[in-house]
Amino acid sequence: MAFEYLSQEVAQQQLRNRYRARQCVAEQSGRYVSVNEQRYLNFSSNDYLGLNHHSAIGQALLEGAQRFGTCASGSSLITGYSYAHQALENDICAWLNQPRCLLFASGFTANIAIMHALGHKTSRLYLDKLSHASMIDGAMSSDASVKRFLHNDIAQLKHLISQAQQSKPANSNELNHVIASEGVFSMDGDQAAIADLAQVAKQCHGLLYLDDAHSIGVVGEYGQGSSSLAELDVVMATFGKSLATSGAFVACSQTLAEYLINFSRHYIYSTAISPALAWATRASIKIAQTEHWRREKINELSNILASKLTDKVKLLDTTSSIHAIVIGDESTALQVAEKLRAKGIWLTAIRPPTVPKNSSRLRVTVTASHEVKDINYLANCINEVIA
Ligand SMILES: Cc1ncc(COP(=O)(O)O)c(C=O)c1O
Incomplete structure (x- = not known):
């Protein structure tokens, strides 16, 4: 059959x-x-x-729906990118001290988009063994060579990087090393060794990418997540957990944002998140920062x-x-x-x-x-x- x-x-x-x-x-x-x-x-x-059902977020959702609509009615590159989205991106940039921010429909999509953008054929992706399924899927379907290091094992990570450097043919281009991890691990609840990861990324002239789904709002004096612990090159977090709305952001450099806008199929060919939700998320972030x-x-x-x-x-x-x-x-x-x-x-x-x-x-x-x-x-x- x-x-x-x-x-x-x-x-x-x-x-x-x-x-x-x-x-x-x-x-x-x-x-x-x-x-x-x-x-x-x-x-x-x-x-x-505990922000789900918070009255200020509900009010902002209503206001956002009235001002901007419940739906973006288009992808970000057509007519879907509104003042509500821009204002939320700016809030996140100021909160996490990052030059640029882009919004995605979900954390799952954002992880795949980032892994594809950074997973060039000249790249080496190193993922903590306990990284989220979407990071693994994104990495495995990218053009990069992928290695997974034992959970929080900095020595093994360094070893993998040095192996990659040694096996690079002398006349080939510089390798792009990308270290990826979750800030707080979703199923164990422990934290990545963020300062160590940042140092290793710096030493190999690579990038540190953190999925802060379970850190944002919870870690840091103002809820900035892992960004309160080290300088991160790229950080992603979903709005669907501590911020009690839906969608996700990627905060990153000017160059990476421009690359995503031009080449990320997950960004380009998808309806922008609801502007009402983007407006409501601004209210959530304010509460997360101050309460x-x-x-x-x-x-x-x-x-x-x-x-x-x-x-x-x-x-x-x-x-x-x-x-x-x-x-x-x-x-x-x-x-x-x-x-x-x-x-x-x-x-x-x-x-x-x-x-x-x-x-x-x-x-x-x-x-x-x-x-x-x-x-x-x-x-x-x-x-x-x-x-
Ligand atoms: C670590 C982590 N990253 C990404 C996601 C996906 O985010 P979203 O629910 O917005 O797709 C989740 C779970 O939802 C998660 O736990």
């Missing part, structure tokens, strides 16, 4: 406890999620700063969580909103998540291929909208089910 592989491969997923299904959410905030008429404490949200208490609360609650879990719970060490509790095999992780759900806690079990084999986990996200009593309850329940 034609296309038999479709049903066969889904059946395989079920057999391996890797089957994925969506849950239709009736309502959600950083603190609660309602599914099937049941309300749960939500520890799987990426609304780290320091949101970051302080994430830290305070995260420390409480770490202090309340027993030694039986394998909690990875982090300084972000993301706290990974490694369980092991898929089926046990699913059972633990199910037991927590019965206690009113929503925590999705993260399984391979999203994480390496035998490291299925609970990915707990602590947000500024949680309360101390939520964290205490979560810790007690986890201790009970992982006894």
